[in-house]
Amino acid sequence: MNCAITHDFYLGRGPDAEWVASIDLNQCACSSLAAIERAGTAEEFRRRVERLCLMVCRDETGYATSPPSSTWQWLWPTSHGTDRTYAFDGGAVWTCPRGQRWLARAGDYVPPSPEESPVVFPPARDTCGYTGIDAADTTARRYGPLLGHTHCDDIDELGMRILADLTLPPGPGTPSELAALRLRLAPDLRYAVTADSSAVELEIEVLGYRADDPAADLARDALASLPALYGWTDPDGGPPRFSVRVLIADAHRHASHPALADRHTRAVLTVH
Structure with a gap:
């Protein structure tokens, strides 16, 4: 099974959402992510995210950061550049791939709607940390899946x-x-x-x-x-x-x- 590598977790959605954690998974942890998607309360969501962070650090299967001890770990300025973002909002967990749209609720697909607005995330850093050709400096950009391996290339x-x-x-x-x-x-x-x-x-x-x-x-x-x-x-x-x-x-x-x-x-x- 293919799994996304970078993940962000929030309580709430929109510019005022609370950042809970970010995880870089070098190995697949699909079962833990599925459990997070089905959390029924905000507290349960937070506990499951914290448990995954501890597991990742203990097993050295990736890298995890969370406030207040850590700051934003990614080179991109918002979760628009993250493979998959999870947010507990309105009694369920929503998921969003690379800032495109909130396409799943509690693990179930949500069809697009004409009333949908562009996805907005809290600002995490002022500029993009990529140092390659004309490095990104705006949160509006949608970063491609192969940029991370080539960001320093001329x-x-x-x-x-x-x-x-x-x-x-x-x-x-x-x-x-x-x-x-x-x-x-x-x-x-x-x-x-x-x-x-x-x-x-x-x-x-x-x-x-x-x-x-x-x-x-x-x-x-x-x-x-x-x-x-x-x-x-x-x-x-x-x-x-x-x-x-x-x-x-x-x-x-x-x-x-x-x-x-x-x-x-x-x-x-x-x-x-």
Whole structure:
């Protein structure tokens, strides 16, 4: 079973909610989290969260912080960047993934409603602690699931990491979002990537499609999602961490790119 890694816990919802704890789980503790989701009172919720914190510290399966002895442990400024947030409110525990919406109550799915408002969390730090490309400085941004592993990368390092994620065999613990992206791309595709540091842009040229192949548009759409996966999206229209430009190569592109003349070469990175 796949479990989120970072978790925040609150009493109440909204900007005045009381922060109870934050936990970074290196290993899955799904049964304990399920018990927390079904807490029937605020006190029971707090006790179960505290019990999980103690278990995590005792078994060294992760890292837990809670007030008043500890402060906010994450690099992102609010729970919008946390994998899963839990809040006891109105007699039940609500859960929210990455600040998207409160989608479950007491473990049961809650369908979206037209009257829903954007999720608001208490401010935890003034700026985002990520130090990578144009580090985030607003709580409005929604951080992608692969940002945490790349937040210190510059644009060429990021390009290399993305190429590795797209072409190397997936390893244990591959994020589900990356696995879903790879499923949208044919396994025999090859890539020529140009990293432009001045424009903070990755130009991704895809080799392996015939002219007018409808699947090429699917690949273009899939690769266009990279800035959201490895960076963030900003509802206020702010700039992304980096941009991508996806090109579909013609059948003779390998002739003008010597490194790709060898059909066994899966990917090439050029830095400008």
